[in-house]
Amino acid sequence: MTDQVPPPSLYAAREPIFPRRVSGPFRNLKWVIMAVTLGIYYLVPWIRWDRGPELPDQAVLLDLANRRFYFFWIEIWSHEFYFVAGLLIMAGLGLFLFTSALGRVWCGYACPQTVWTDLFIKVERMVEGDRNARLRLHRQEKTDARKLRLRLTKWVLWLLISVATGGAWVFYFADAPTLLVDLFTGQAAAVAYITVAILTATTFIFGGFAREQICIYACPWPRIQAAMMDEDTITVAYREWRGEPRKHSQEAKTAPQGDCIDCMACVNVCPMGIDIRDGQQLECITCALCIDACDDVMERIGKPRGLIDYIALSDEVAERGGAAPRSVWKHIFRPRTMFYTFLWAGVGAALIVALFIRSDIEMTVAPVRNPTFVTLADGSIRNTYEIRLRNKNNDARLFRLFVKGDPALRITLEGTPYGSIEVPADTSFLQRVYVIAPPGSPPAQTDRQDLRFWIEDLTNGDRAWKDSSFIGTGNQP
């Protein structure tokens, strides 16, 4: 044997991670958050909301076919999609806010990838046992009946959770009770089955096999968050000055030992498979399971808790110098987080205002400019407009249409001798409208004149208007 180093392989297999069971306040918090988020996810489509006949009675519904978004008492039409954009901006700013204050808390507690992976690990532990049992099973080369049985049980359970995950998603897009029956009787639309299939597959693979790989390689957020954090951000860290030198290290033979007894509990519980004692790492999702594990150890060896803890970089410096850490509130309330809060609240306030001032009737006016005007037999000048009337009420409404501008202007509606139109409930209606200027009148002879279209809901007198203009012969040769 020569000691020639073999050329490095082009690929490396994933190192499987077998997180050990842990208990403690952070672990309990994670269970609570899992229960709440999963509860919301599964139950929301089943909340009923009476909107009257013809309209869906589902509290939260994304009705893509009819381009409506129902959220309890709020109904958003497709042209009001800025509400959704605003909510997404708020979600983004909220993420900035939490990350700058508390690091990757979203990742550690609320991210679906974390929640489902946590659930899958729980199932794995129930079927195959805790870390050591799983390690043994993993190392066992031969696939005997027991290994096969355990693996199959685990995969079937994972698959059931995955189907339930994908299955719940589609209920947000159609009436849940009807869809549930349709799904089981083979009546549902192909897109529903495809969506369920895709989400089942991704949940199964991401939660069961990819796990931390998604967080490390696939998710862009760990890269962005570095820019969101600074030295005041609270994150999970190891109090190196207190723990070192560790029991098994070279220095520990000569110098007095630190508090870390090198029991590896913190490493064994970590779902990301890292050693937090090496310092802050991109992989750490600040789930605090290592804190629970180490606090447990500290208690047993009679040392104060907090060898691993939520601390900030600035405190680390201060603490090394012997100072006490600043209070959590000092870290959270600083210009950066205040700025994010301010922006977040600003967008929220704007959305709420927009929600309250929007009307149940609306119109858009599109002047037909091909040709710009038509001369009629008696010499009148006529302009055509395509007016879209929106009735967001739950019943049909009669709209009166009139025009304000030069007194000579008259208005007629295509297809009806009347000045009013009935628009069915919850629809938008396209009406062609003619505005006519008599021969020789000012608007007929000038190049363009401003005018304003009004609609009035004859039931309750609500009004809405849109400005447009009238083109006359003024500019013609």
Next chain:
Amino acid sequence: MTKVPPKQDGDPDTTGHTWDGIEEFDNPMPRWWLWTFYITIIWAVAYTIAYPAWPLVSSATAGILGYSTRGEVISDIAAVEEANAGINTQLAEAEITEISLNPELNSYAVSAGAAVYRTWCTQCHGSGAGGAVGYPNLLDNDWLWGGSVEAIYSTVAHGIRNEEDPDARYSEMPVFGDILEEEEIAQVANYVMTLSGGTPVDAAASQAGEAIYADNCSACHGDNGLGNNDLGAPNIADQIWLYGGDYDTLVETVTYSRYGVMPPWQQRLSEAELRAVSLYVHQLGGGE
């Protein structure tokens, strides 16, 4: 802040790249990543075999699946036609004047008619149906041959002044340059200008023109110049002029006559399409 940790045994090689003292490890790729990469290569090769891909001199390789975008368009069109077959039959068989009373059929007809119009009619009448000199404006309330749905349908189906269709609308204005003296033409042109309330170029000539008009023109255009839809004789007492209502144009029209032609569309369009486009034109704002 922290010192660069010394290289340890078991650390992978570095790529030799250094930024600000940070060295890049030459770590191996994750296995799944590498497999994904290989699969994309296999996919790319398989794709170019299965689908049209490699450009040749005048075409491209066909691909073993026989897929073509044109074939897809043809089958899409066939599918749409099949889907619309029922409503098209309904449209072709309904009483034409009653279609507008059936909102569903009417809105189908108007949308379908708009498509037919954009394909076949815009070349002459303009994409907005505003017409041009010599090509009637379809938006106004003046019609040479009548503006009811049936009249429009008849015009579209058989055309105007074409020899191919015996049912085509036919009329011809005489070439008055062969019949009247130049002075008489000037007089009658001046008179015609007054019919629509305009001021003649020469008031005396206009008075003289009245008798000439009564003798030569009133048979078709009517005593007061109101025209005659049955003959396709334009109303010359209104503000709408197909070729222009100024003196020079009128003299030219009277001297040489006009002879606008429209093709018969029943040879190219289906019954449903003919009806659809007639209904579309009828609701543009001038329908009677």
